[in-house]
Amino acid sequence: MPEVKKILPDSPEYQQIEKELFFKGEETISLIEHFCRSESSSIYASIEGDIVTGFCVTDPSTGDVTHLLFIGVHRDYRKSGVASALLDAAIADQKPKAVVAEIPHSSLNFFTKYGFYAVDFGEDLSGKNVYYATYRCE
Numbered sequence: 001m002p003e004v005k006k007i008l009p010d011s012p013e014y015q016q017i018e019k020e021l022f023f024k025g026e027e028t029i030s031l032i033e034h035f036c037r038s039e040s041s042s043i044y045a046s047i048e049g050d051i052v053t054g055f056c057v058t059d060p061s062t063g064d065v066t067h068l069l070f071i072g073v074h075r076d077y078r079k080s081g082v083a084s085a086l087l088d089a090a091i092a093d094q095k096p097k098a099v100v101a102e103i104p105h106s107s108l109n110f111f112t113k114y115g116f117y118a119v120d121f122g123e124d125l126s127g128k129n130v131y132y133a134t135y136r137c138e
Contacts, residue, residue, distance in 0.1 A: 043056070119133075
Protein backbone atom coordinates (compact mmCIF):
# COMPACT_ATOMS: atom_id res chain seq x y z
CA MET A 1 0.00 0.00 0.00
CA PRO A 2 1.43 3.41 -0.93
CA GLU A 3 2.12 6.10 1.64
CA VAL A 4 -0.35 8.97 1.34
CA LYS A 5 0.25 12.36 2.88
CA LYS A 6 -1.33 15.78 2.81
CA ILE A 7 0.83 18.29 0.97
CA LEU A 8 0.92 22.01 0.16
CA PRO A 9 1.50 23.68 -3.23
CA ASP A 10 4.98 24.76 -2.13
CA SER A 11 6.08 21.22 -1.18
CA PRO A 12 8.64 19.17 -3.16
CA GLU A 13 5.94 16.58 -3.83
CA TYR A 14 3.72 19.17 -5.51
CA GLN A 15 6.68 20.37 -7.58
CA GLN A 16 7.13 16.78 -8.77
CA ILE A 17 3.42 16.61 -9.70
CA GLU A 18 3.79 19.78 -11.77
CA LYS A 19 6.97 18.46 -13.40
CA GLU A 20 5.57 15.03 -14.23
CA LEU A 21 2.24 16.41 -15.46
CA PHE A 22 -0.12 13.54 -14.76
CA PHE A 23 -2.58 15.24 -17.10
CA LYS A 24 -2.56 16.68 -20.61
CA GLY A 25 -3.91 19.85 -22.15
CA GLU A 26 -3.41 23.46 -21.14
CA GLU A 27 -7.03 23.84 -20.01
CA THR A 28 -6.72 20.85 -17.68
CA ILE A 29 -3.35 21.99 -16.33
CA SER A 30 -4.76 25.46 -15.62
CA LEU A 31 -7.83 24.01 -13.89
CA ILE A 32 -5.74 21.67 -11.71
CA GLU A 33 -3.43 24.54 -10.70
CA HIS A 34 -6.49 26.60 -9.77
CA PHE A 35 -7.87 23.74 -7.63
CA CYS A 36 -4.53 23.13 -5.91
CA ARG A 37 -3.87 26.76 -5.10
CA SER A 38 -7.33 27.50 -3.72
CA GLU A 39 -7.25 28.32 0.01
CA SER A 40 -10.04 25.84 0.74
CA SER A 41 -8.46 22.91 -1.13
CA SER A 42 -6.63 19.97 0.39
CA ILE A 43 -4.05 18.02 -1.64
CA TYR A 44 -3.10 14.41 -0.93
CA ALA A 45 -0.15 12.73 -2.62
CA SER A 46 0.58 9.02 -2.91
CA ILE A 47 4.29 8.37 -2.60
CA GLU A 48 6.34 5.28 -3.30
CA GLY A 49 9.98 5.75 -2.37
CA ASP A 50 10.66 9.26 -3.67
CA ILE A 51 8.13 9.09 -6.54
CA VAL A 52 4.70 10.70 -6.45
CA THR A 53 2.43 8.02 -7.89
CA GLY A 54 -0.84 9.94 -7.68
CA PHE A 55 -2.66 12.80 -6.06
CA CYS A 56 -6.12 14.09 -5.35
CA VAL A 57 -7.53 17.50 -4.58
CA THR A 58 -10.58 18.00 -2.39
CA ASP A 59 -12.59 20.94 -1.16
CA PRO A 60 -13.84 20.17 2.35
CA SER A 61 -15.14 23.70 2.91
CA THR A 62 -18.79 22.66 3.30
CA GLY A 63 -18.02 20.54 6.38
CA ASP A 64 -20.32 17.54 6.03
CA VAL A 65 -19.68 17.09 2.30
CA THR A 66 -16.27 16.95 0.64
CA HIS A 67 -16.07 17.73 -3.06
CA LEU A 68 -13.49 15.63 -4.90
CA LEU A 69 -12.13 18.12 -7.42
CA PHE A 70 -9.51 15.91 -9.04
CA ILE A 71 -7.87 12.53 -8.71
CA GLY A 72 -5.04 11.35 -10.90
CA VAL A 73 -2.69 8.39 -10.89
CA HIS A 74 0.57 8.15 -12.81
CA ARG A 75 -0.02 5.74 -15.72
CA ASP A 76 2.65 3.32 -14.44
CA TYR A 77 0.76 2.91 -11.13
CA ARG A 78 -2.85 2.61 -12.29
CA LYS A 79 -4.90 -0.33 -11.00
CA SER A 80 -2.53 -0.79 -8.06
CA GLY A 81 -4.66 0.70 -5.27
CA VAL A 82 -3.30 4.26 -5.47
CA ALA A 83 -6.64 5.96 -6.19
CA SER A 84 -8.39 4.05 -3.41
CA ALA A 85 -5.59 4.91 -0.97
CA LEU A 86 -5.90 8.60 -1.87
CA LEU A 87 -9.66 8.61 -1.29
CA ASP A 88 -9.28 6.63 1.93
CA ALA A 89 -6.76 9.19 3.23
CA ALA A 90 -8.90 12.20 2.32
CA ILE A 91 -11.97 10.66 3.96
CA ALA A 92 -10.03 9.68 7.10
CA ASP A 93 -8.55 13.17 7.38
CA GLN A 94 -11.71 15.18 6.70
CA LYS A 95 -14.34 12.84 8.16
CA PRO A 96 -17.18 14.00 5.89
CA LYS A 97 -20.63 12.44 5.78
CA ALA A 98 -20.39 12.27 1.98
CA VAL A 99 -18.02 12.80 -0.94
CA VAL A 100 -19.28 14.16 -4.28
CA ALA A 101 -17.55 14.38 -7.65
CA GLU A 102 -18.16 14.98 -11.31
CA ILE A 103 -16.51 12.11 -13.14
CA PRO A 104 -15.89 11.14 -16.77
CA HIS A 105 -17.22 7.90 -18.20
CA SER A 106 -13.67 6.52 -18.28
CA SER A 107 -13.56 6.63 -14.46
CA LEU A 108 -17.06 5.28 -13.82
CA ASN A 109 -15.93 1.70 -13.15
CA PHE A 110 -13.43 2.75 -10.45
CA PHE A 111 -15.90 5.00 -8.65
CA THR A 112 -18.75 2.49 -8.65
CA LYS A 113 -16.43 -0.25 -7.38
CA TYR A 114 -15.31 2.09 -4.58
CA GLY A 115 -18.97 2.55 -3.61
CA PHE A 116 -20.05 5.77 -5.30
CA TYR A 117 -23.56 6.08 -6.72
CA ALA A 118 -23.39 7.76 -10.14
CA VAL A 119 -26.06 9.66 -12.06
CA ASP A 120 -25.54 10.33 -15.77
CA PHE A 121 -25.32 14.09 -16.45
CA GLY A 122 -25.25 13.56 -20.22
CA GLU A 123 -22.54 14.68 -22.59
CA ASP A 124 -19.96 17.37 -21.94
CA LEU A 125 -18.77 19.77 -24.66
CA SER A 126 -16.45 17.12 -26.10
CA GLY A 127 -19.31 14.65 -26.48
CA LYS A 128 -18.26 12.38 -23.61
CA ASN A 129 -20.62 11.32 -20.83
CA VAL A 130 -20.14 12.91 -17.43
CA TYR A 131 -21.56 11.61 -14.16
CA TYR A 132 -22.37 13.15 -10.80
CA ALA A 133 -21.12 10.68 -8.21
CA THR A 134 -21.92 10.52 -4.49
CA TYR A 135 -20.32 8.40 -1.79
CA ARG A 136 -21.80 8.08 1.69
CA CYS A 137 -19.12 7.75 4.35
CA GLU A 138 -19.78 5.43 7.26
